[in-house]
Amino acid sequence: MDKWLIIGGGIHGTCSAIALLEEGVAAADIAILDPHHHLLARWQQQTQRTGMSYLRSPGVHHLHPDPLHLHRFALQRPQPAGTHHQNFMLPHYRPSLELFQAHCEALIHEYQLDQRLISARAQGLSRPSPSQFTVETSLGLLHARYLILAMGVGEQLYWPDWAKPFKKRDSPIQHLYDPNPLPTLQEERLVIVGGGLSAVQFAITASRQSSRPVMLLMRHPLRIHAFDSDPGWLGPKKLNNFQQIPDFALRRRLIDKARHRGSVPLDVAQQLWRALREKRIQLIHDQITGVTIHRNQSLQLHLDKQADPLLADRVVLATGFGRQRPGGKWLEKAVAELGLPVHTDNYPFVDACLRWTEGIFVTGPLAELELGPAARNIAGARMAAARISASPEAKDASKRTALSSPGALLPPAS
Numbered sequence: 001m002d003k004w005l006i007i008g009g010g011i012h013g014t015c016s017a018i019a020l021l022e023e024g025v026a027a028a029d030i031a032i033l034d035p036h037h038h039l040l041a042r043w044q045q046q047t048q049r050t051g052m053s054y055l056r057s058p059g060v061h062h063l064h065p066d067p068l069h070l071h072r073f074a075l076q077r078p079q080p081a082g083t084h085h086q087n088f089m090l091p092h093y094r095p096s097l098e099l100f101q102a103h104c105e106a107l108i109h110e111y112q113l114d115q116r117l118i119s120a121r122a123q124g125l126s127r128p129s130p131s132q133f134t135v136e137t138s139l140g141l142l143h144a145r146y147l148i149l150a151m152g153v154g155e156q157l158y159w160p161d162w163a164k165p166f167k168k169r170d171s172p173i174q175h176l177y178d179p180n181p182l183p184t185l186q187e188e189r190l191v192i193v194g195g196g197l198s199a200v201q202f203a204i205t206a207s208r209q210s211s212r213p214v215m216l217l218m219r220h221p222l223r224i225h226a227f228d229s230d231p232g233w234l235g236p237k238k239l240n241n242f243q244q245i246p247d248f249a250l251r252r253r254l255i256d257k258a259r260h261r262g263s264v265p266l267d268v269a270q271q272l273w274r275a276l277r278e279k280r281i282q283l284i285h286d287q288i289t290g291v292t293i294h295r296n297q298s299l300q301l302h303l304d305k306q307a308d309p310l311l312a313d314r315v316v317l318a319t320g321f322g323r324q325r326p327g328g329k330w331l332e333k334a335v336a337e338l339g340l341p342v343h344t345d346n347y348p349f350v351d352a353c354l355r356w357t358e359g360i361f362v363t364g365p366l367a368e369l370e371l372g373p374a375a376r377n378i379a380g381a382r383m384a385a386a387r388i389s390a391s392p393e394a395k396d397a398s399k400r401t402a403l404s405s406p407g408a409l410l411p412p413a414s
Contacts, residue, residue, distance in 0.1 A: 004397070005135060005142060007122050008150030009034025010043050012364040012381040014104070014113060015063045016148050019385035021111055022065050024398030031144070032113065033137060035121045039108055042154045044101065046177050050198050050318075051205025052097050056227060056265055059093040061378040062100065063107055065386065070095060073103050089267065092226065118142070125334035133359060136330075146393055148361045151326040152376070158319045160193070162288050172297050176202055176318045189311060191215045191301060193288065194318030195223070196262040202318055204271050207280035214280065215310065217301075219287045222272070223263035229373040233258060234383070242372050243352075248343045251369055258373040261320075284310070291315075326365055343369060353391040354384055361388045 004020060006013045009032045017030055036042065059074075060067040074087045074095075087099045095103075108114055124136030125147075135142045157175045159167055166173040174182065176198060190210060192203045195218030203216040232238040238258075245251050264272075275281040284306075292300040292309070300309040325331070325346045335342060340356055341349040348356045350370050356362050363384035368375035371383055388394060 003144040004030045004146045004148065005133070005144035006030065006032045006148040006150055007034075007135070008032075008148075008152065008364070009036065009039045009041070009117060010150065010152050010154065010364075011040065011063070011378055012152065012384065013148070013150035014039050014108070015378075015381040015385045016150055016363055016388055017113055017116065018063055018107060018111055019065055019389035020394060020397075023389040023394050024401055025389075025394060026397075026401040027112065027116065029397065029401070030116050031118055031142070032116050033118050033120060033122055033135065033142065035119065035138075037117075037119045039113055039117060040104055042152075045179070046154065047097055047101075049176055049182070050201040052201055054089045054094045054096050054267075055100055055378075056094065056197065057378050059088055059095045061382060062095075063104055063378075063381070065382070065389075070100070070103050073106065074099055077102065122330055124330050125338070127338055127359075130358075146359050146361070146397075148363060148388060149327070149331075149356070149366055150363045151331075151366070152364050153321040153326055156322040156324060156326065157317075158322045159317065160288070160319060162290055163315075163317060166291065166293070172293065172299055172313065173291070173315045173317065176316050177321075182316070183314065188212070188313040189215070191217055191299075191310065191312040191315045192318055193217050193315060194262075194320070195220055196318070196320060197264045197268060198320070199318035200264050200268055200272050202316065203281055204268075204275055206316075207275050210280075213282045215282045215284060215312070216272075217284045217286060217288070217310070218262075219285070220262060221285065222269060223260065224266055224269050225260040225263040226265050228260050228263065228377060229258050233372050233374045234379050239372055243370065248349065248369055251372075252343070252345060252347075255368055255373045352387065354387050355391065359393075361391070363388065 004025065006016055013032055017032055020030055021027060059070050062070040087096055088094060120137040120139040122135055122137055126134045128134055131145055133144050133147055157177055159175065163173050189212060190206060192199055192214060199216065203214050207214045242251065242254060272281065276283055286303045286305045288301050289304050290302040299312040299315060301312055302309050338357065343349060347369055348362055348366050350356050350362055350367060354361050354363065354367050354370060363381060365376050367384050371380055374380045
């Protein structure tokens, strides 16, 4: 049988695994490689950190190929009378984080995906024969005929230049998505740096725990958008023209322009305005140019527009992720050795099935020059999974699974 190895056990990798199984690929022929001991571990940690209550995306965006699967799951699961409306937020039927997480766990259990998980890191990639890849991992070598590269940017935390000298353990400056635990914030003068959804959500959450006002420092005025890109990018309205553009530098510019970076939906903005009225949050429009740390670990934050420094005990960076291609050095080496085609920004050139080269498929950020600005989010995971599972390789694998299953060769019933 043809073995499929998915590198990355987050939203994109899990969604791709479910799509392959739904297409008919045998479960025994799928493995998922991820450094964590449970699928979606990084996603769960990051959403918990921000204090998110509802997802930004609507309820038709989830990990199952059937768009209405989450809605049916919400109707069927036990819950107190009169609480179904709490599962979704109007007007776009955005699911609660609790519902979405429960749905993910139910899918992982139904498809027994944790049994397909190999908890290790990819460290190298080679191709000993045209029909086999070898992936070097922290636990040894794995072999597969097909690869799906589903790495995200979750470990590529963006640190502003002024903060990089303090990028160390036990520093009073920490990234929101650092895997190390955040300290207790109740009695500290806390400054949160960032202007996007994570920064605002975390500021609102921290302000409910702190006995002092939380300071939220952002460079730009609050930007309000329902989604992180126009919904037209999820279908032919915008994607048809985008995919016909031969100039990939222009595609990159269109992606960057289409993303509503550093924006929040209206309901989160309203929560922020309420916290500002109640003086639980102090909003400062400025940027940090330098930092002085005193012996007692208190901070002086030197600002661009404000003459007096901002005093703090702790800074949490909600500054998102770096723009470099996911995968790191092992993928960089594989690109060179296997001759994988890349754009000047090192992101892959792929075909309509998201095939980078024969046997290697991509999803997530690696697919964005084909899928556009929504490639990184849940809707992008669904689009990528649909294309990969509809590829000739997946169709062929599912046919062979059907032929080898018990009773597959029996004549049809009369």
